[in-house]
Amino acid sequence: MLPHDLCSKLQNAFRARHLHVPVEHTTTNLGILSILLRNGFITNITRGTVDEPDPVAFHSARDTERRIWATLKYRDDRPVLNHMEVVSKPSKRVFMETSELRAISTGRRAQFVRPLRLGEIAIVKTNFKEHEWLEAREALRLNVSGEVICRAR
Template sequence: MASADLCSRLQNGALARLRSVPLPSSRAASSLLSVLLAQGFLHSVSRGSPAGPNPAAFRTAPVPQRRLWADLKYDGEAQPVLRHLNVVSKPSKRIRLSPEELLRLVTGRRAQFVPPLGLGEIAIVDCGEAGWCEAREAIRRGLGGELVARAG
């Protein structure tokens, strides 16, 4: 499943004020959800089938029917914590940033035509074999990679 589709499903679910959003199970979905969960944009993530979250059903379901269920988080006024989730790197134009360029991006300067991060916004980076992480974590670890998405 493409990153753009994952981002669209999560953003549309938040705008529709859904409690949980089902996503087809894949490494990209798992990585994206783990970063969003660690950064506080999601309440929880669970495995299941199209019928709902159920780890036992996940193990017994055929691979195309396995789902990851993302429980969205809302503030006290029922506004979604995940206000936007935009794809940066697309199949037609991959954006790969070095650790120095990531530092520019998170400190308020443009990097490779990508606008700087705003207040409360994060960038999700695919660091290759090191996995997916938030841009600030990638900088701490001295890693660069493909800038997948930005969330706020």
């Protein structure tokens, strides 16, 4: 499962003013959604089935029917997450060292990636099991480099 599917599903759900959106249950989706939750872009994530967010039914469901349900966040009837785009694509993967992550986090361009704006985050996948999915600023604090997967604002 590629992250571009998650990005487009979340963006389309916000534009359609949905309250909940189900996405496939993968570690990639769970990692990205947990970062969006920690940074306040979504309200809640829970496991469930294709039909409903139900953690009890999740355990008895088949793998193909398992979903992660994200509760979307709105403020003054406007979505908190305005835009989400993929940075690293299968045809062109974007790996950044800590110096390049520092550059995009502090307002400078690195490689072909534009700097992060105010209120924007970049999601980084690292090679460390205990810190596999991080936000760019968290990766800087831990002095960890990795692949920049997507950005959200």
